[in-house]
Amino acid sequence: MRAGFPDFRLGSVLATSFTATLTERSGEPVERIPVPQRLVDWLAIHGLAVDSCTAAQLELARELREAVHAAATATAIQDPLPASALQIINDRSVQGRAAAILTPDGDRRWRLGSDCVEDALGVIAADAISIIAGERDGKLALCASPTCRAAFFDTSQSRTRKWCDMNTCGNRQKKARFNANRRKNGAAAPTGAG
Numbered sequence: 001m002r003a004g005f006p007d008f009r010l011g012s013v014l015a016t017s018f019t020a021t022l023t024e025r026s027g028e029p030v031e032r033i034p035v036p037q038r039l040v041d042w043l044a045i046h047g048l049a050v051d052s053c054t055a056a057q058l059e060l061a062r063e064l065r066e067a068v069h070a071a072a073t074a075t076a077i078q079d080p081l082p083a084s085a086l087q088i089i090n091d092r093s094v095q096g097r098a099a100a101i102l103t104p105d106g107d108r109r110w111r112l113g114s115d116c117v118e119d120a121l122g123v124i125a126a127d128a129i130s131i132i133a134g135e136r137d138g139k140l141a142l143c144a145s146p147t148c149r150a151a152f153f154d155t156s157q158s159r160t161r162k163w164c165d166m167n168t169c170g171n172r173q174k175k176a177r178f179n180a181n182r183r184k185n186g187a188a189a190p191t192g193a194g
């Protein structure tokens, strides 16, 4: 991780890991790809290494990110898909060039057509399409944290996952409940608890 920049939230689903590069959308938002180089870093971690990234390409990525967030949120609450989001997701999917490659270990990798940001965004857009279209085993849901409300892909058997991320939103909620119980039971609230 690079010093001075917020860490990434790493999930197992490409499209929702990507939307999680902006967190706390309903609170005080944290931008985790504040500069082009951080998008390059994020893509490399996700097997989509690109040569370089301009400010304009970072804008393109953020535009796709918010379109995926809007479409995934609409799907989670069973609203119609916003037309503008649909357009952006489809444009990025059409314009990116990438091929699925099978490794000798039987894993799937992506080979980008010209190692540019647009190719990587095409892969992310296609991933978003597959989960929004309901092609994969899981269900889109919204994080129960009122300051987060991130759309995440719930693959739990019961489909009852409440938080986008157990280590952050889930933990915070647990701590808040714990502190509320302590107060109710007459114990002094701990100071400086976050």
Ligand SMILES: [Zn+2]
Residues within 6 Å of the ligand: 143, 144, 145, 148, 149, 150, 163, 164, 165, 169
């Ligand atoms: Zn959350």
